Structure formats: C-alpha cells, structure tokens
Amino acid sequence: MLRLSKSVIGIEEINAVTKVLENEYLGMGDNVKEFEELLSSYFNRPTVCVNTGTSAIHLALQSLGVDKGDEVLVQSLTYVATYQAISATGAKPISCEINPKTLTIDLEDAKRKLTPKTKVILPVHYGGGVGDLNKLYIFAKENNLRVVEDAAHAFGSIYKDKLVGAFGDICCFSFDGIKNITSGEGGAILTDDKTILERIKDARLLGVQKDTDKRYSGKRSWEFDVEFQGWRYHMSNIMAAIGVEQFKKFPGFKAKRQDLAKLYQTEFSNIERIKILDHNYQEIVPHIFTIQVDSDQRDELKEFLSANGVQTGFHYFPNHLLSKFKIQDLNLPLTEKLHKNLITLPLHPDLDEEDVKKVSKLIKDFLKV
Ligand SMILES: Cc1ncc(COP(=O)(O)O)c(C=O)c1O
Structure with a gap:
C-alpha cells in the first residue's frame, strides 16, 4: 500500500531517543532547550515548544486574552484541531469561506463577518500555502485584530522571500507524526511579543511562574506562585530529541x-x-x-x-x-x-x-x- 502520509524515522532518531531514555530525564529539560534554540536560530525569532499544534493555538489565543464572548475568524475548511483550540478558550469560531485557488481564508467573507466581538483572525496555511497574507495583515491592522497563524502545514514554506513563522504576529506549528518535521507529537509558537512569550512559557507548565527557566538550569520550582489558568502542555525531552534529528534532515x-x-x-x-x-x-x-x-x-x-x-x-x-x-x-x-x-x-x-x-x-x- 502506498501510504497517504507517514513519519520518516531513521537510526538517528532511534539513537537520540535511546540516549534520553538512558539519561533518565524524560520530561522538559536540555533537549527541549536545544530544539527551541535550533528553531529560534532557523526563524531568527523566539520559539516556545509545546506538546501539540492544537495546544500551541490554544495557548496563543489564551495568552492574547481571548475568552468567552470573543469571536475568532477562521475558515471552515480546516482540521477540527483549529476549531477545538479556539473553543477551548471559550471564544466562538466564526466560520468563513475559502479562496478556491488556495483553499485559504476568503478575506472578503471575513470582512463581512467582522463584529465588535472579533478579537483575532486565524488564517490556516492549507497544504503549506498562505494565500494573500500581506492583505490579511492589512485587514487585521485596520480592524485592530491580532493574528494567530495556523501554520501546521507550512513548516519551511517561504512567503515573499521570508520564512513563514519568521514574521507576523503569532505563528503556530505542529510536529505531529506526519508533518513536514515531527517530534512524535509536538508544536511550537513563534512571536516577538515578549508579554505573550512569557505567558505562554508559564501557561504550558500549569501556570507555574518562571518554571521554564528553572527547568533549563537543571532546577525545580518548589515554592512558586500561579496567577492564571495553565495547562500540562510542555514538550518532553523524548519528543525534542526526535525533533532535533528531524530538523537536521x-x-x-x-x-x-x-x-x-x-x-x-x-x-x-x-x-x-x-x-x-x-x-x-x-x-x-x-x-x-x-x-x-x-x-x-x-x-x-x-x-x-x-x-x-x-x-x-x-x-x-x-x-x-x-x-x-x-x-x-x-x-x-x-x-x-x-x-x-x-x-x-x-x-x-x-x-x-x-x-x-x-x-x-x-x-x-x-x-x-
Ligand atoms: C490545519 C491543522 N491545524 C492544527 C493541527 C493540530 O496539530 P496537532 O495534531 O499537532 O495538534 C493540525 C494537525 O493535524 C492541522 O492539520
């Protein structure tokens, strides 16, 4: 059978995972730090890794303050992950049409569906293509919307001489088993917004303040504060070890x-x-x-x-x-x-x-x- 899609795994990933297992530190530590650093230098931008692409979108929206009563413009033609991530915040996904040429969001339809409750426009980069992203950013700016890009399909794609993810407001990738690179399961969020970055880093670790810094310096947080809802969304060393090898390939x-x-x-x-x-x-x-x-x-x-x-x-x-x-x-x-x-x-x-x-x-x- 010719498979529709599959992971492509070699001895390098197997050895890398074996090393993590032998090290007996499976959670979030040095390997995740290494994977984030690799991605940050590839995109020339801060990167936070999480356990799925779905949680990447959820955290991006939550960190923007998207909540019950808010609306998010999104195309209906996407994986249900995009919709569940929006509804996990309490916000309502507002279903939009697609541009038949690219199967990305139809901006004219998005304009018609804009209301005072609209907080975010969430373009889905169907099949790796991004549609007219420049126009989308102009529309977002004119209407004071934040942009969360669902770039689950678009790792490595170029738009107007720039890497998708290296520019724009907030960009989310997925590294599930069949994506352009995989970390088994996994995801990443890229943004230059320092406030959002700090919130996402805490929110992926149950809201424990500065837990990322502690883990990356080999320490643990025993006494800490939590100010908002967090989740168990961090990436593990096992996942990151696979991700690092996949990135090299x-x-x-x-x-x-x-x-x-x-x-x-x-x-x-x-x-x-x-x-x-x-x-x-x-x-x-x-x-x-x-x-x-x-x-x-x-x-x-x-x-x-x-x-x-x-x-x-x-x-x-x-x-x-x-x-x-x-x-x-x-x-x-x-x-x-x-x-x-x-x-x-x-x-x-x-x-x-x-x-x-x-x-x-x-x-x-x-x-x-
Ligand atoms: C368009 C789209 N968005 C989001 C996701 C969610 O990614 P993940 O499977 O890593 O949660 C996927 C993955 O299947 C996807 O195809």
Missing part, C-alpha cells in the same frame, strides 16, 4: 516533498477535470497534495485507488457542519460544494517519482483523461 525532506509535488503538478497540468492548487513549489513545502475532481466521482475514485494499493484522504470535512460548531442559518456555499471534490494523494519523503507516476496514471485511467 529537513533540507532533504523539503526537497523531496517539493520535487514530488512538482511532479504531480506536471502530471495533472492541462487536464480540465483535475484541478490542482495554484502553488509554487519552489517556495511552498507541501504537507499534503490535494486535487479536485467531480464530486460524483470522488468517492469511487478513492475506492478505486484503494483497490490498487493507494491510500488517499479527504482534507477536510467543514467544521461548520459538525454538531458542536453548527450555527443556525449559516451557509458557506463554496465550502459546502468544494469539499466534496477534494481528494488528497500520497505525499511523504519515502515516496519516489515512480510512485507519483503510478498514482497519477491510475487517476487518469479512472477519469479517462
């Missing part, structure tokens, strides 16, 4: 993902019945490769590919159609139509060109194009 992972995506693009170019995203894979490091086909054929295509040893996925079922996030009378016609056309093809660094050609040929044979 990232140039190879990046090139492979980009080459495979370019090949898919070539295979599907000029085929009217297969739509692909308008992405420049010199700049974007794709986490997933999604195509659009006729909704009447999509499910059958999935079954056909599966029968031929190819695993595929659907990214995503719209969140505004989930029981928890349904709002009466809310319709997002484009999202509701378009999600039924989407099918995600295998993409990970262990695939080779022949695999992509095989998948592409099967799809073209099935669609008779």
